[in-house]
Amino acid sequence: MRGTVLHAPGDVRVEELSDPQIVDPTDVVLRLEATCVCGSDLWRYRGEDSFSSPQHMGHEYVGVVERVGSDVVTLAVGERVVGSFFASDNTCEICASGYQSSCVHRQLMSGAQSELLRVPLADGTLVRVEGEPSDSQLRGLLAASDVLGTGWFGALAAAVAPGKTVVVVGDGAVGLLAVLSAHLLGAERIIAMSRHASRQQLAREFGATDIVAERGDEGVERVRELTGGLGAHSVIEAVGTPDAMSQAFGVTRAGGHLGFVGVSHGVRLEGRDLFMSHVHLHGGPAPVREYLPDLVGRIMRGEIDPGRVFDLDLALTDVAEAYRAMDERRAIKAMLRP
Numbered sequence: 001m002r003g004t005v006l007h008a009p010g011d012v013r014v015e016e017l018s019d020p021q022i023v024d025p026t027d028v029v030l031r032l033e034a035t036c037v038c039g040s041d042l043w044r045y046r047g048e049d050s051f052s053s054p055q056h057m058g059h060e061y062v063g064v065v066e067r068v069g070s071d072v073v074t075l076a077v078g079e080r081v082v083g084s085f086f087a088s089d090n091t092c093e094i095c096a097s098g099y100q101s102s103c104v105h106r107q108l109m110s111g112a113q114s115e116l117l118r119v120p121l122a123d124g125t126l127v128r129v130e131g132e133p134s135d136s137q138l139r140g141l142l143a144a145s146d147v148l149g150t151g152w153f154g155a156l157a158a159a160v161a162p163g164k165t166v167v168v169v170g171d172g173a174v175g176l177l178a179v180l181s182a183h184l185l186g187a188e189r190i191i192a193m194s195r196h197a198s199r200q201q202l203a204r205e206f207g208a209t210d211i212v213a214e215r216g217d218e219g220v221e222r223v224r225e226l227t228g229g230l231g232a233h234s235v236i237e238a239v240g241t242p243d244a245m246s247q248a249f250g251v252t253r254a255g256g257h258l259g260f261v262g263v264s265h266g267v268r269l270e271g272r273d274l275f276m277s278h279v280h281l282h283g284g285p286a287p288v289r290e291y292l293p294d295l296v297g298r299i300m301r302g303e304i305d306p307g308r309v310f311d312l313d314l315a316l317t318d319v320a321e322a323y324r325a326m327d328e329r330r331a332i333k334a335m336l337r338p
């Protein structure tokens, strides 16, 4: 099969690789219909996360079951499924409490920017899609695999609810879908922090009521002005840098909730500031599996169109251009068709 390998920062290629096999009896092998490049892949692409051996990239996927391990009971060959970036048994106490991305048997997925993908713990990890998706629904399902599920978790972690004012820091796919999630959860006011016209536009279409283009202290000041000097009830941080986290922390009101879903890189919080803030902090790798059945249902009923974050469509063989376009912020998110 063909699959994507990152050899060194900036050097990503599609290569001929051996087909994945059933290793454990709880595995399935999928033939992928759609996959994509994640903002988090860019950390390694840019050399900001070090790695010593070539990396088989990708953890977002929609596909059709091609082979089934002998212990798999809920899935059959030919069924269309969506999974996420952690495989999980979906039965342990941690899974049962809604934190499948911390499952005691979790396995980090990789290798999804490929034609075929091995998925461990398939019964627990994968969610079946009923019905034949349209092209926009297929894009939506791919978004559900990570960025929608992550934005949704960010909104829940930030305790978004009717009547609340929400701030979203970050205008990548996760930030934009956090706006959509906040809208679906009934937020009264949604302030998107973005400096890019096309992303501001999509944020508005997803439900943002206000846009703040300022950053740093000016950005904090502007949000404070918009919220009667208090800051927002619910803030979603969807970048992972120290600047973004400090922005997010700075606009959360006393007693408010900050949901952080950007993969943390160099973020430091001062205990004394936390102590004095009365801010509730919650975040981490989203338990996307928990939300997939609901999100897949909303997509297949045509209630939401999260696949709009894919603004670049390429064949898998053009993966290098997909990484370049996202690295240069020419594209919000690149979809790859194996």
Ligand SMILES: [Zn+2]
Binding pocket: 088, 089, 090, 091, 092, 093, 094, 095, 096, 100, 102, 103, 104, 105
């Ligand atoms: Zn578990």
